Amino acid sequence: MKCDNCGSEHTIVRDSKYTTTIKGREVSITCKRRFCTECSREVQDEDLEKESKRKAIRRYNEIVALNKDRIMEIRKGYNLSQELFSKIIGCAKKTLVCYEKGTSSPNDNFSIILNTLVYKPRLIVDFVDANKDNFTSKQYETIMKKINTKK
Numbered sequence: 487m488k489c490d491n492c493g494s495e496h497t498i499v500r501d502s503k504y505t506t507t508i509k510g511r512e513v514s515i516t517c518k519r520r521f522c523t524e525c526s527r528e529v530q531d532e533d534l535e536k537e538s539k540r541k542a543i544r545r546y547n548e549i550v551a552l553n554k555d556r557i558m559e560i561r562k563g564y565n566l567s568q569e570l571f572s573k574i575i576g577c578a579k580k581t582l583v584c585y586e587k588g589t590s591s592p593n594d595n596f597s598i599i600l601n602t603l604v605y606k607p608r609l610i611v612d613f614v615d616a617n618k619d620n621f622t623s624k625q626y627e628t629i630m631k632k633i634n635t636k637k
């Protein structure tokens with residue numbers, strides 16, 4: 487692979503932040519890109535570019551799949567109130583209310599948490615334990631009871 491800018495053949499691949507817009511929505515991912523070690527400009531690498539595009543599309547699908555109905559569905563699957571569920575995932579109640587109304591979309595951190603719960607619902611137990619200090623013992627008991635009745 488040769489640098490278009492300075493002609494050097496010394497290039498390295500490293501992780502880089504990549505932001506693109508898909509169907510009007512901004513999608514940010516971390517992906518591998520190739521850089522010239524001489525002039526540090528980016529060097530075109532078709533394979534890496536294809537991979538980045540695929541990754542961005544996957545990320546977009548995750549964001550879109552997490553629409554307001556889906557988020558409410560996740561919470562109701564545990565039979566938890568907005569107050570308790572927001573405490574478990576570590577966001578303010580009003581933030582969760584906005585997600586469920588669709589007035590805002592979860593940021594990267596909450597998208598990861600919510601997607602994780604879709605695929606591994608029992609992981610909520612670990613989230614609860616990690617945030618144990620935020621709950622009164624009565625709340626903790628209520629949460630555990632509700633979580634454990636989830637089929």
Ligand SMILES: [Zn+2]
Binds near residue numbers: 524527
């Ligand atoms: Zn160069």
